[in-house]
Amino acid sequence: MRQRFNISESERNRIRMLYEEQISPDKQTQINQLIATESRKVQAYYQQHYSKSETVSKFRNKNNINEVKKYIQTIRYKVYPMSENKALGFVKKNVPSLINLNVDALFVMRGNNVSAKGSTLYDTILHEMAHLIDFKMQELGEKTITTSTGYYNTSNDGKDSYVESDVETFARVQRLRETLGLNPNANGNDIREKLIKFFKSRTLVLPNVRIASVNSPTGLLFTPIERSKGNLTELWRFYSSMTINGSKAGDISALFGKYSSYRNGGSVYLNLDIIGKVNISTKGVQNPNKK
Numbered sequence: 001m002r003q004r005f006n007i008s009e010s011e012r013n014r015i016r017m018l019y020e021e022q023i024s025p026d027k028q029t030q031i032n033q034l035i036a037t038e039s040r041k042v043q044a045y046y047q048q049h050y051s052k053s054e055t056v057s058k059f060r061n062k063n064n065i066n067e068v069k070k071y072i073q074t075i076r077y078k079v080y081p082m083s084e085n086k087a088l089g090f091v092k093k094n095v096p097s098l099i100n101l102n103v104d105a106l107f108v109m110r111g112n113n114v115s116a117k118g119s120t121l122y123d124t125i126l127h128e129m130a131h132l133i134d135f136k137m138q139e140l141g142e143k144t145i146t147t148s149t150g151y152y153n154t155s156n157d158g159k160d161s162y163v164e165s166d167v168e169t170f171a172r173v174q175r176l177r178e179t180l181g182l183n184p185n186a187n188g189n190d191i192r193e194k195l196i197k198f199f200k201s202r203t204l205v206l207p208n209v210r211i212a213s214v215n216s217p218t219g220l221l222f223t224p225i226e227r228s229k230g231n232l233t234e235l236w237r238f239y240s241s242m243t244i245n246g247s248k249a250g251d252i253s254a255l256f257g258k259y260s261s262y263r264n265g266g267s268v269y270l271n272l273d274i275i276g277k278v279n280i281s282t283k284g285v286q287n288p289n290k291k
């Protein structure tokens with residue numbers, strides 16, 4: 001079934017097709033509508049997030065909150081084919097307000113009908129918009145995240161630095177908050193409570209592991225039925241089979257990978273104490289007492 005609704009002139013102008021000649025006008029319209037729908041949801045999420053007093057209090061200059069809120073409404077979209085870039089989506093620091101979306105990876109085309117592939121379109125917009133907001137806040141002079149070193153000395157093979165990157169961590173924390181419904185000031189205990197609830201209800205699934213709670217520092221211990229060992233990249237892989245509502249959760253897998261370590265020769269320990277600190281510090285001043 002095709003969802004029909006009108007998109008406004010300004011929305012139409014913001015969602016511009018990159019290779020129009022390869023997609024029929026009817027499909028373009030459907031793609032535009034799908035992007036507009038998910039874009040509205042993500043915008044609503046961030047508008048609400050930046051209205052929470054916990055978030056507001058993290059800002060150095062309160063006026064910057066309004067700047068960010070206004071900025072969110074100006075974000076535009078462009079689609080590109082897989083042949084051009086394999087990423088689900090990307091933004092460029094020197095091209096503000098523009099989110100590039102991989103049309104082949106995010107949409108399913110059957111006959112004349114276009115649909116979104118699960119929640120990937122929404123997830124990708126949420127992630128890329130976080131990057132744009134991050135860049136915008138930096139431009140406004142707001143500190144967006146504290147340096148959040150994970151456990152591992154990363155090798156230079158690209159993947160590790162992708163997991164380690166603060167810019168990515170910033171975007172992933174937004175995904176974690178949104179997925180779990182986390183308060184911007186949720187600490188390790190709060191996050192653990194939520195995670196256990198989500199695991200119990202099978203909303204969040206990490207197949208073939210036993211899950212246990214650990215204290216000091218607060219965390220979770222995952223004991224895989226099949227044993228594995230390795231470096232950061234492999235820890236990311238350890239979580240890669242994790243799903244949320246049946247969809248892969250790449251951002252959260254990478255975030256968990258970054259803050260995990262091996263324990264007792266067969267378990268993976270996820271440090272939620274650090275993730276809580278990252279959550280609390282993300283967006284706004286690092287620490288009011290520090291420079």
Ligand SMILES: [Zn+2]
Binds near residue numbers: 127131167168171
């Ligand atoms: Zn990213």
